[in-house]
Amino acid sequence: MTDVPERYKRQARFHGIGAEGQNELAMKRVLLVGLGALGAAVSDQLVRAGVSLIIVDRDYVEVTNLQRQTLYTEQDAADETPKAIAASERLQAINRDVAVDAHIADVSWDWLRPLPHIDLVLDATDNVETRLLLNDFALEREIPFLFASCVGAYGMNYTVMPGQAPCLRCLMRHLPLAGQTCATAGVVAPIVQHVASRQAVETLKYLTGRHEKMERRLLIEDMWENQSQRLDVERLVDVSCPSCQQQEYPSLVPNRQQTALLCGRDVVQVRRSIDGLDGLLDQLRRAEIVVKQTPFTLEWRWRGHRMLLFKDGRVLVHGVDDAHVAVAMVDECLGR
Ligand SMILES: [Zn+2]
Incomplete structure (x- = not known):
């Protein structure tokens, strides 16, 4: 354990990661889209774990965010600080040894296309269009895309792995993603932390090369009703899917929407x-x-x-x- 920095020693002692895994993490870079509740929770875990991030968000901090968006303070809300800026300052204060490359932007194909090499894409967004864009972007780059969603006390996780179907576009018509949002149905912070933890652990497994340990099922959790499901979704592959079956990536088009x-x-x-x-x-x-x-x-x-x-x-x-x-x-x- 001599070549592992002091701050990571407990994590490297864990048999699943080890000194070798810790060194792997130091060389990887993850794209995290969205810095609301999920983005705040997952970025906190990954930066502490020693993972460098590219973070991006289009919005600023408001007082209604503070109940669950754990990186932000009352001062950030009073100043209406862009979330990318407030998050980056907080994350770098937590760990100066990792790179946090922060962007205030609305993610589009024009924005994604020139990005340098990244190892994995994390979904912390709140809308279907951006999720499909990230799904297609990750498939085209042949890297994993970790979908996650929460509303109320209900959350979902699914990892789209390169070369393995189904992708998120295949699953779209089976998932309850339309309709209720955090603004209409509310959200409690514990489900956010739960879903973010699943994203973080899958990220650690992938980046350290423990791909055989990764969860391939769709995970659903309702923390209020005490229900959870792990669904095998392999049979839900849409054989006409333009993203994972035809490699046409319909969301990778210039943004004409004003x-x-x-x-x-x-x-x-x-x-x-x-x-x-x-x-x-x-x-x-x-x-x-x-x-x-x-x-x-x-x-x-x-x-x-x-x-x-x-x-x-x-x-x-x-x-x-x-x-x-x-x-x-x-x-x-x-x-x-
Ligand atoms: Zn598909």
């Missing part, structure tokens, strides 16, 4: 191509709009609605659920 409704929040995201925030700050101030500036965003009010502009050109329009209304308000403020 707007998105954020999960259950009365917030519409509008995309603009911009050249930095400085010019727009001047423009808004010339129009006598009071603008609050942070290192990452510009924020102002327009017709009673809060508008938040990120450096990558996304504007979050609060208090609306109609994309046309949101686009019209952004046009009024920033021009077409």
